[in-house]
Amino acid sequence: MDEQRTWTARHRFARIAPRKARLVIDAIRGHRCDDAVEQLRFNHRRSARMIEAVLKAAMANADEQEADMRRLYVRDARVDGGPYLRRWRPKDRGRAHPIAKRTSHLIVTLAEV
Secondary structure (H helix, E strand, O other), X not given: OOOOOEEEEEEEXXXXXXXXXXXXXXXXXXOEHHHHHHHHHOOOOHHHHHHHHHHHHHHHHHHHOOOOHHHEEEEEEEEEEOOOEEEEXXXXXXXXXXXXXXXXXXXXXXXXX
């Protein structure tokens, strides 16, 4: 049986809401690595910088194990919700409303074509 080698990198507890990060990470899933890096470089969203760092870390992991860098593609890219910080916003008449400062786990997996 031919096993396909994969390389993974993750950024846990990233201080960005998963809903915002998913907008960017959906755009690179299934693309070749060099195309994905270019796409992230020209994306103006804040999460693009974080995802680009994770993608480059996965590429470095693959390069360490002597993978063919020209054949790498993004096999799986996902954003899982992490724990969130609970904060309180003071409101009128002594009330307080909750604020959820969400975190994300960014996970990128690469494989060879």
